[in-house]
Structure formats: structure tokens, C-alpha cells
Amino acid sequence: MTKINENFAKLPGSYLFAEIARRTETYQQAHPDAKLIKLGIGDVTQPLIPAVVEAMHEAVDEQTSSDTFKGYGPYEGYDFLREAIAKNDFRARGVDISPDEIFVSDGAKSDCGNIGDIFSRDNKVAVCDPVYPVYVDSNAIEGRAGEYDPSAEAWTNLVYMPTTAENDFCPALPDTDVDLIYLCSPNNPTGTALNVEQLQRWVDYANDHDAIIMFDAAYERFITEDNLPHSIYEIPGAKTCAIEFRSFSKTAGFTGMRCGYTVIPRELERQGQSLNSLWMRRQSTKFNGASYIIQKGAAAIYTPEGARQIREVIDFYLNNARIIKEGLESAGLHVYGAVNSPYIWCKTPNGMGSWDFFNKLLKEANVITTPGAGFGPAGEGYIRLTAFGGADATREAVERIKKIL
Amino acid sequence: MTKINENFAKLPGSYLFAEIARRTETYQQAHPDAKLIKLGIGDVTQPLIPAVVEAMHEAVDEQTSSDTFKGYGPYEGYDFLREAIAKNDFRARGVDISPDEIFVSDGAKSDCGNIGDIFSRDNKVAVCDPVYPVYVDSNAIEGRAGEYDPSAEAWTNLVYMPTTAENDFCPALPDTDVDLIYLCSPNNPTGTALNVEQLQRWVDYANDHDAIIMFDAAYERFITEDNLPHSIYEIPGAKTCAIEFRSFSKTAGFTGMRCGYTVIPRELERQGQSLNSLWMRRQSTKFNGASYIIQKGAAAIYTPEGARQIREVIDFYLNNARIIKEGLESAGLHVYGAVNSPYIWCKTPNGMGSWDFFNKLLKEANVITTPGAGFGPAGEGYIRLTAFGGADATREAVERIKKIL
Numbered sequence: 001m002t003k004i005n006e007n008f009a010k011l012p013g014s015y016l017f018a019e020i021a022r023r024t025e026t027y028q029q030a031h032p033d034a035k036l037i038k039l040g041i042g043d044v045t046q047p048l049i050p051a052v053v054e055a056m057h058e059a060v061d062e063q064t065s066s067d068t069f070k071g072y073g074p075y076e077g078y079d080f081l082r083e084a085i086a087k088n089d090f091r092a093r094g095v096d097i098s099p100d101e102i103f104v105s106d107g108a109k110s111d112c113g114n115i116g117d118i119f120s121r122d123n124k125v126a127v128c129d130p131v132y133p134v135y136v137d138s139n140a141i142e143g144r145a146g147e148y149d150p151s152a153e154a155w156t157n158l159v160y161m162p163t164t165a166e167n168d169f170c171p172a173l174p175d176t177d178v179d180l181i182y183l184c185s186p187n188n189p190t191g192t193a194l195n196v197e198q199l200q201r202w203v204d205y206a207n208d209h210d211a212i213i214m215f216d217a218a219y220e221r222f223i224t225e226d227n228l229p230h231s232i233y234e235i236p237g238a239k240t241c242a243i244e245f246r247s248f249s250k251t252a253g254f255t256g257m258r259c260g261y262t263v264i265p266r267e268l269e270r271q272g273q274s275l276n277s278l279w280m281r282r283q284s285t286k287f288n289g290a291s292y293i294i295q296k297g298a299a300a301i302y303t304p305e306g307a308r309q310i311r312e313v314i315d316f317y318l319n320n321a322r323i324i325k326e327g328l329e330s331a332g333l334h335v336y337g338a339v340n341s342p343y344i345w346c347k348t349p350n351g352m353g354s355w356d357f358f359n360k361l362l363k364e365a366n367v368i369t370t371p372g373a374g375f376g377p378a379g380e381g382y383i384r385l386t387a388f389g390g391a392d393a394t395r396e397a398v399e400r401i402k403k404i405l
Numbered sequence: 406m407t408k409i410n411e412n413f414a415k416l417p418g419s420y421l422f423a424e425i426a427r428r429t430e431t432y433q434q435a436h437p438d439a440k441l442i443k444l445g446i447g448d449v450t451q452p453l454i455p456a457v458v459e460a461m462h463e464a465v466d467e468q469t470s471s472d473t474f475k476g477y478g479p480y481e482g483y484d485f486l487r488e489a490i491a492k493n494d495f496r497a498r499g500v501d502i503s504p505d506e507i508f509v510s511d512g513a514k515s516d517c518g519n520i521g522d523i524f525s526r527d528n529k530v531a532v533c534d535p536v537y538p539v540y541v542d543s544n545a546i547e548g549r550a551g552e553y554d555p556s557a558e559a560w561t562n563l564v565y566m567p568t569t570a571e572n573d574f575c576p577a578l579p580d581t582d583v584d585l586i587y588l589c590s591p592n593n594p595t596g597t598a599l600n601v602e603q604l605q606r607w608v609d610y611a612n613d614h615d616a617i618i619m620f621d622a623a624y625e626r627f628i629t630e631d632n633l634p635h636s637i638y639e640i641p642g643a644k645t646c647a648i649e650f651r652s653f654s655k656t657a658g659f660t661g662m663r664c665g666y667t668v669i670p671r672e673l674e675r676q677g678q679s680l681n682s683l684w685m686r687r688q689s690t691k692f693n694g695a696s697y698i699i700q701k702g703a704a705a706i707y708t709p710e711g712a713r714q715i716r717e718v719i720d721f722y723l724n725n726a727r728i729i730k731e732g733l734e735s736a737g738l739h740v741y742g743a744v745n746s747p748y749i750w751c752k753t754p755n756g757m758g759s760w761d762f763f764n765k766l767l768k769e770a771n772v773i774t775t776p777g778a779g780f781g782p783a784g785e786g787y788i789r790l791t792a793f794g795g796a797d798a799t800r801e802a803v804e805r806i807k808k809i810l
Contacts (some may be wrong), residue, residue: 293663
């Protein structure tokens with residue numbers, strides 16, 4: 001008799017963004033004339049840059065002739081892209097990462113979700129609270145999270161590290177030993193970034209405890225303040241304790257194109273095994289490379305023209321972030337993030353619950369946000385807004401919110 | 406202390422095609438003038454059809470304007486593609502599969518590899534022998550295969566079903582209870598196809614034992630003989646016991662584009678849970694949809710023009726298959742497959758080992774094949790050739806092989 005993975009039944013409700021989409025659709029169906037502004041899910045809205053479009057057209061054209069047609073690509077990604085990444089995302093910042101430490105994929109979400117394949121179920125996992133749900137749910141599915149305790153809104157076997165205004169959004173080192181530590185900086189959902197000193201503490205902890213840091217740097221391109229690390233490998237010692245996830249989704253508007261990459265340094269070993277080799281084996285067994293056309297598009301952001309064009313788009317989003325931050329602050333709300341991130345993390349007014357504030361903004365302002373509680377118990381009392389809307393829509397959303405407060 | 410997944414260390418050697426690539430590269434480096442003809446890996450060589458190219462260009466152009474730009478798509482694929490699949494791949498053959506039973510992905514290999522996520526480790530897995538390595542290796546990584554026994558060239562906890570000339574390439578029902586059964590028809594690597602009566606026996610077994618059939622139909626488009634099932638859902642009872650995997654890789658030359666899909670009928674439940682819902686949860690947690698551009702390209706094969714164009718390409722490959730089959734038979738070899746498949750399964754001469762014959766063909770004929778033993782112990786004594794080469798290269802390869810025999 002076939003037995004299913006019983007961990008699925010333990011997952012509470014459905015995946016956060018699916019739940020928001022359902023509530024939004026229900027509201028829209030009941031109010032077909034309502035002009036909803038979506039500042040909830042972190043999805044981009046600006047067109048792809050011309051350099052990417054041109055590169056993808058060229059790549060499509062290559063498929064019309066046997067001489068230039070591309071069949072199966074390398075499991076780990078094409079050299080042209082891995083070399084451009086190593087040179088521009090790392091060496092240009094003085095970080096020594098080589099192409100063979102880079103694995104290109106169909107997106108950072110896939111990698112964050114699948115990376116658990118190379119680790120034993122018997123590892124203690126630590127996550128920030130609030131947290132990007134993929135880290136938690138994928139570990140729950142794989143049996144590392146224990147049982148879900150609805151009263152605590154938490155999994156019995158996960159270590160939650162509160163990351164709130166009270167500790168300046170820097171998680172404290174855990175009192176118990178942990179093995180796999182998920183850190184995201186600039187952070188989703190709080191929009192805040194860890195500095196060198198803060199990250200150094202975590203790298204030292206991980207090396208001391210033979211732990212691994214899963215470092216999600218999907219938003220590094222939004223960092224505007226000097227002296228903030230863009231990669232964990234800027235921190236001495238990180239190559240022996242950290243895996244880094246990067247994404248073209250927000251950097252280059254690739255949420256619908258699908259491309260990201262994972263860095264696993266050669267030096268990174270546990271129990272005598274190279275994690276780089278384990279991941280290569282995992283990917284060659286259960287993945288068949290990212291689409292050639294999409295990889296060509298991704299590589300185009302590393303040309304001088306492409307780099308200039310994506311900078312413009314990111315600055316456009318950062319300007320939206322500033323508008324939201326300043327608008328909500330002028331309405332008396334406490335607001336975090338936005339400076340080094342497309343995310344704005346906003347305290348709810350008068351101690352309102354975050355799903356209640358979500359519903360209020362949906363129904364009274366027709367603005368879709370993400371309730372902080374959806375990211376974990378310590379996210380209660382916050383909502384997340386994103387800077388990915390259009391400029392006019394963002395301004396209008398802020399005005400609408402200010403009116404109902 | 407981080408603990409790795411110890412199952413990786415049990416995997417023997419490296420993934421078959423990586424091993425072949427390594428041997429080929431070593432030979433080519435030592436003999437830079439050798440003109441190798443690759444009939445080993447099942448990779449297509451013909452250009453994408455015009456209908457697909459046009460659709461992908463249009464999809465790229467849509468990304469240049471906010472109005473038509475596509476961000477995150479549905480986890481399960483766009484409706485336009487799922488509806489085209491349901492209509493053309495199923496209803497047109499009288500099979501009632503609806504779009505919400507279809508999950509589009511970045512490829513059948515990913516799906517075959519990841520599907521194990523929804524099942525418990527505690528399932529007995531049966532595979533054909535010889536077998537596409539992904540089924541075995543992914544289950545080994547997930548801990549269902551037990552230990553690898555080098556003397557038997559087999560995993561202690563897998564049930565191997567010999568599929569050889571002796572049983573007309575139809576695996577016998579196992580004597581022990583099994584829970585997850587991998588069947589591939591037309592088969593990779595043997596190129597043979599199961600008929601309705603043979604598949605009905607398996608569907609009845611699976612329903613009787615509450616087992617699940619993982620039915621890999623990646624090569625269905627190559628079926629030329631009448632009355633052979635293209636989908637397992639043509640068999641009464643299959644919807645309560647089978648998951649079907651389909652691929653655009655061989656159907657439309659998408660090995661480098663990456664697109665496939667998985668069918669999980671609504672009726673398919675185990676332990677009171679819908680497998681369709683479990684897979685949706687898995688995909689929404691650990692996957693973010695296939696690339697929009699690639700999905701638009703895939704949908705183009707269902708237009709009248711696209712259907713005609715892919716038929717021409719498949720006929721071209723089937724003609725190669727016929728040339729290989731007839732050529733090798735004229736040289737006195739025993740040859741199977743090729744009629745409903747791009748694969749030719751060839752008995753080695755004089756009881757030669759399959760890696761030995763692989764090496765002989767590499768070194769003396771400069772033709773790259775795949776050793777049957779790489780697909781499992783019962784593949785020993787066979788090699789696999791593929792029909793995916795160019796017409797001239799295929800003819801030349803056959804001539805070269807005939808000369809050295």
C-alpha cells in the first residue's frame with residue numbers, strides 16, 4: 001500500500017501567498033468595480049530591460065539552425081553565465097568566488113526548497129521570525145520541523161529567532177546548538193539588512209558549531225548604504241560555513257522568466273564530504289539545467305549597457321519604497337526597511353492584528369499587502385508592503401491608506 | 406554539527422551520462438582529430454520548429470511593456486498551455502483529463518526526481534531493469550533504495566523487474582508487494598512499448614495492491630504502431646492508480662528549453678489524501694512555475710501548423726532509427742526498439758560486455774553509444790543508440806560500426 005509523506009498533513013493552511021491570492025480573488029469577485037492595488041506579493045511590474053530582451057531574441061534565433069541549436073545544457077549552468085556572475089557579482093567586490101562554485105538554476109526558490117536534499121533529516125534548523133515561508137515549509141515537508149503547534153503558531157522542532165524592532169532586526173545567537181541557519185539579508189519580509197559585524201558573529205558561530213548558514217541574498221542589488229555586505233563571502237570565514245542563494249527575479253525582473261543561482265564554495269565540507277559535489281550530484285540527478293534562452297537573458301545584465309539599465313529599474317523601485325516609507329511615516333505609522341530593500345515593514349496602528357489590518361487595507365483602501373503574521377508569530381503586529389508597483393499606483397495606494405487611518 | 410544526507414555516499418560512481426561525457430572528453434582530448442558521432446545521450450539536434458520560434462519571439466516582445474509583462478506565473482502552469490494539453494494530448498484520444506489535473510514544469514526529469522517528495526520513505530519501489538537512472542538515483546537519495554550492493558550491481562531495497570528479450574521486454578508482475586512502480590513506455594532505454602493488455606495487467610495489479618504507477622510517457626509521440634496506448638489513462642482503472650509524466654524535450658526539441666508536465670488525476674488518493682493536492686502543495690512550496698516564454702513556445706506545438714511541423718521532425722528521427730536498426734541488423738546484430746521510439750537497443754556481439762562494446766565503438770568507430778549496463782544489471786550485454794543525430798552522421802555512424810564488426 002502506497003504511503004504518502006505524512007508531513008504534508010501537518011502544514012497549517014496553505015502557502016501564504018496562495019492564501020492571499022484566494023482572499024483577494026474572493027473580494028474582487030464580490031466587488032468587481034474595486035480597483036485593487038497590489039503591494040502584497042513581491043512581484044515585479046516593470047518591463048524587462050532592452051539588453052535582456054535583445055539577448056533573448058538572439059537566443060531564440062539560434063534555435064532555428066542546427067549549427068547554433070542548443071540541446072541539454074550543463075546541469076550547473078552555462079560557463080558564459082557562471083563566469084559573468086563570478087566576475088561581476090563577486091570579484092568586482094573583492095570576493096574570490098570561481099565559476100565552478102556557482103550553480104545556475106530556474107530560481108532561488110527552487111534552490112532554497114531543494115537544498116534540503118543534501119542534508120540529513122537529523123539537523124536542527126534555525127529560522128528568523130518573521131521568515132520567508134519557503135524555508136519553513138520545505139523543512140517541514142522534509143521532516144525537520146517536527147509538529148505544528150497551532151497555539152504557538154510554531155513548529156516544535158524549529159528554533160525561531162525573533163527579528164523585530166526590539167532587537168533592531170538582528171537575530172540573537174541561539175542558546176541551543178543549531179545545524180542549519182537560514183539568514184536573509186536584505187531581509188524578506190522586514191526589509192532590513194545585517195551589517196558586517198552582525199554577520200561576522202553568525203559566521204563565527206557557524207564555524208564554531210560546524211553549522212551551515214543558508215544565506216539568501218536575493219535582494220542584495222537593492223542595498224544603497226555603504227559598508228553593508230552584499231555577499232556573505234565578504235565576511236572572513238564564510239567559505240567554510242555558508243551557502244548563498246541569489247536570484248535574477250528582483251535584480252532583473254525575472255520572476256516570470258525563472259533564473260537564479262546558488263554558491264557553494266569548494267572549501268565547504270561536512271563529515272568529510274564536499275557540499276559542492278553533493279549539490280552537483282543532486283542537480284545532475286533531479287534537474288536538467290535552466291533554459292538556455294533565459295540564461296542568455298540573465299547574462300545580458302552583466303554588460304555595461306545591461307548593468308546601467310537594471311540600475312535604473314532598481315532605482316525606480318527604491319523610489320517607490322521611499323514614497324511608501326515617507327507616506328506611512330507622515331501618517332504616524334512606524335516603518336522599517338525600504339532603504340536597502342524593496343520591502344517596507346510597517347507596524348500596525350493601535351496594536352491591531354496583522355490579518356485584521358490586511359483586511360482593513362483590502363476592504364477600505366483596496367490595497368493588498370501581506371500580513372506580517374503570515375511570516376511567523378513575531379511578524380504579528382506588522383504588515384509588509386512592496387515597492388514593486390507602478391509609480392502612480394504606489395502614490396495612490398499611499399494616499400488611500402493615509403485617508404483611512 | 407551539520408549532518409549530510411548519507412545516501413549520497415552510497416551512490417555508485419557518478420550519474421551515467423556524466424560518466425559517458427567524462428570518458429568521451431578524455432578520448433577526444435587524447436585524439437583531437439577524431440570526429441566523434443554522438444548517438445549516446447538522448448539529446449535532440451534538429452532546430453526548433455518555426456511555430457515555436459515565432460511564439461517565443463512574441464513572448465519575449467510582450468516583456469518590453471508593462472501592459473503585457475509577465476511576473477510570477479501560476480505554480481502549476483498557465484491555463485493556455487494546460488488547456489491545450491488537455492484538449493490535444495488527451496481528449497483528442499478520447500481520454501478525459503482536465504486542465505486542473507495537469508502540472509506544467511521545467512521538465513519531466515525534475516518531476517520524476519521530485520515526485521518522491523509527496524511519498525513516505527517507507528514505500529517499496531519497483532523499477533524495470535534496465536532503467537532510466539533518475540528513478541533509481543532519486544529514490545536512493547531519498548532513502549528508499551537501501552544499500553548499494555556492488556557485486557549484484559543493485560540496491561538491496563529495490564525490486565528489479567528484468568525487461569529483456571527473454572520476456573519480450575514486458576516486465577513480469579513482482580512476487581512481493583510493491584508500492585511505487587516505475588514504468589516507461591515507449592521505454593527508455595529499450596525502445597520497446599507496452600500494449601493495452603500488458604498495461605492493463607499493471608493497472609489491475611496497482612489497484613489491487615493500492616500501489617501507484619509512475620508512468621513515464623516522454624516518448625509517446627514516437628509511437629507509430631496502431632493500438633498502442635499513448636497514455637496510461639487509456640487503460641480502464643488507471644486514474645485511481647497512476648501518475649503520468651510527459652515531456653516537450655523529445656516531442657518538440659525542448660531539451661535546452663526545459664518544459665514538461667505531470668498528470669495527477671483528481672481521483673487519485675492514498676490514505677485519504679488527494680495526490681493532486683499534495684503535488685500542488687509541493688510545487689507551490691519548492692517551485693515557482695516554468696518560464697512564461699518557454700510555456701508560450703510549448704503551446705505553439707498544439708496549433709495546426711505547429712503539430713504538422715513537429716510531426717516532420719519526429720518522422721525525421723524515426724527515419725534515423727530505421728536506418729540504424731536496418732544497418733545493425735544487416736551486420737548480424739540483434740536489434741530491438743526503433744519502431745515506436747527514438748531508441749535502438751542492440752545486443753552486443755559474441756557476449757561482449759556492454760562497457761567493452763561502448764569502448765570499442767568509441768575507439769574504433771568513434772561512435773558514442775550508451776552501455777546497457779549503465780541502466781542496470783539486466784542491461785549488461787546491450788548498448789543503446791539514439792536516433793537524434795543528423796541524417797548524414799547517423800548513416801556514417803552505421804557504416805563505421807558495420808566496418809569494425
